[in-house]
Amino acid sequence: MAAIGSPPPLLLFVGVRAVDPAQQLDDVIDVVVEDGVITRAGRGAATDELRRADRAELIQGDGLLLLPAFVDLHAHLREPGQEYKEDIASGLAAAAAGGFAHVCAMPNTRPVNDTRSITEAMIARARAIGGPALHPIGAITMGQKGTELTEMADLKDAGAVGVSDDGRCVTSSSVMRRALEYAKTFDLTIIQHAEDHALTDGAQMHEGAISTRLGLRGWPRVAEDIIVARDVLLAEATGARYHVAHISSLGAVRILREAKARGIAVTAEVTPHHLTLTDAAVLGYDTACKVNPPLREQADVDALREALADGTIDAVATDHAPHSTLEKDCEFAEASPGLIGLELVVPVLLDLVRQGALPLGRLVDALTRAPARIARLEAPTIKAGARAELCLVDPNLSFVLDPARLRSKSKNTPFLGRQLTGRVKMTLASGRVVFVDGEGAAT
Ligand SMILES: NC(=O)N[C@@H](CC(=O)O)C(=O)O
Numbered sequence: 001m002a003a004i005g006s007p008p009p010l011l012l013f014v015g016v017r018a019v020d021p022a023q024q025l026d027d028v029i030d031v032v033v034e035d036g037v038i039t040r041a042g043r044g045a046a047t048d049e050l051r052r053a054d055r056a057e058l059i060q061g062d063g064l065l066l067l068p069a070f071v072d073l074h075a076h077l078r079e080p081g082q083e084y085k086e087d088i089a090s091g092l093a094a095a096a097a098g099g100f101a102h103v104c105a106m107p108n109t110r111p112v113n114d115t116r117s118i119t120e121a122m123i124a125r126a127r128a129i130g131g132p133a134l135h136p137i138g139a140i141t142m143g144q145k146g147t148e149l150t151e152m153a154d155l156k157d158a159g160a161v162g163v164s165d166d167g168r169c170v171t172s173s174s175v176m177r178r179a180l181e182y183a184k185t186f187d188l189t190i191i192q193h194a195e196d197h198a199l200t201d202g203a204q205m206h207e208g209a210i211s212t213r214l215g216l217r218g219w220p221r222v223a224e225d226i227i228v229a230r231d232v233l234l235a236e237a238t239g240a241r242y243h244v245a246h247i248s249s250l251g252a253v254r255i256l257r258e259a260k261a262r263g264i265a266v267t268a269e270v271t272p273h274h275l276t277l278t279d280a281a282v283l284g285y286d287t288a289c290k291v292n293p294p295l296r297e298q299a300d301v302d303a304l305r306e307a308l309a310d311g312t313i314d315a316v317a318t319d320h321a322p323h324s325t326l327e328k329d330c331e332f333a334e335a336s337p338g339l340i341g342l343e344l345v346v347p348v349l350l351d352l353v354r355q356g357a358l359p360l361g362r363l364v365d366a367l368t369r370a371p372a373r374i375a376r377l378e379a380p381t382i383k384a385g386a387r388a389e390l391c392l393v394d395p396n397l398s399f400v401l402d403p404a405r406l407r408s409k410s411k412n413t414p415f416l417g418r419q420l421t422g423r424v425k426m427t428l429a430s431g432r433v434v435f436v437d438g439e440g441a442a443t
Pocket residue numbers: 076108166167168193290291292293319321322337338339
């Protein structure tokens with residue numbers, strides 16, 4: 001298969017099942033990539049003449065899926081400041097291995113990305129590396145302290161695609177109102193980590209029967225719902241664009257559904273772990289299952305799946321949150337919240353498709369077009385004339401998740417050692433091959 005790095009001059013995907021919801025495409029076709037651009041897509045596009053060309057590289061599609069490469073709205077790449085957990089290079093390598101061509105990086109770095117110079121430095125670093133494109137998300141408030149607004153115009157001008165205090169919630173209604181009003185003037189989306197901290201002090205997991213049994217303090221659903229409800233009212237009052245990060249509770253889903261029905265400019269993302277795991281996963285005190293917001297109950301999982309399937313929840317985002325063994329090999333109460341996700345989206349979510357819980361086209365839309373729309377990015381698409389941003393997937397390849405195979409510096413995921421089915425074989429971003437399964441050093 002093509003080598004990572006320079007753009008392959010002529011790549012021929014022959015007889016692949018191409019799925020691209022942007023054009024209601026789900027068909028077995030050929031796709032031709034020439035010098036980083038999709039030049040032809042359709043039945044018989046890989047003509048005999050093209051196949052005979054010296055520089056042609058044939059990829060037989062038997063049973064493989066070709067998708068537009070993915071866009072992640074929510075990843076923590078930890079650079080600057082916590083490079084022992086992840087850095088931009090390892091984070092983007094993980095993204096490439098996961099099928100992503102675009103990654104939006106959250107601002108809870110050290111220092112916080114609350115100024116133009118940090119945003120610019122992150123973009124410059126990513127460009128020097130090559131690979132998937134990095135799009136910083138700036139902070140809403142200086143130092144994520146929740147009081148003084150950042151210079152959002154500057155952040156946007158430097159390349160920020162949204163603003164968020166993720167990891168912390170903007171709890172002050174007055175600050176939130178001003179943030180929405182200010183962001184609206186630049187058409188920037190405000191992304192909220194919805195958590196009423198007054199209700200989650202000391203919380204370790206979802207509040208319910210299992211937290212009681214384990215003797216761990218709980219984060220009740222209502223801590224999320226209260227913030228989403230208030231923010232929907234503020235979004236309505238200001239007319240600004242508002243996005244809910246990692247939605248996890250059935251109550252928040254209901255509020256979101258009602259808000260959308262009333263025409264308010266609200267969007268939301270859900271993570272693969274909230275779609276597939278419940279608080280029962282915490283029963284063994286596995287710190288890999290400690291995450292904010294917490295894994296909730298089956299009723300929440302069902303509501304999230306239904307809302308993703310019907311489009312109430314727009315996008316899937318990973319909330320890739322790498323932590324080292326220092327923060328995870330410890331008592332549950334001491335562990336940092338978060339788990340990695342960039343490399344696991346395909347196997348974890350194809351399971352939902354196989355179970356019939358989610359149509360494949362909707363999943364692809366939630367990983368490509370929907371997040372691109374929210375971040376105001378051009379969505380990858382499988383169309384002649386488009387820059388090649390593609391993800392080739394073997395949906396039937398089964399494997400046991402081996403930490404040594406993960407490109408991320410951190411290995412904090414409850415899926416380690418599990419049997420998974422579905423693997424990314426190749427990723428193209430910005431017209432270049434950025435990942436080939438089995439090639440390149442695993443870190
Ligand atoms: N999700 C988490 O549990 N942790 C995230 C912060 C966040 O996304 O809220 C992190 O930065 O580690």
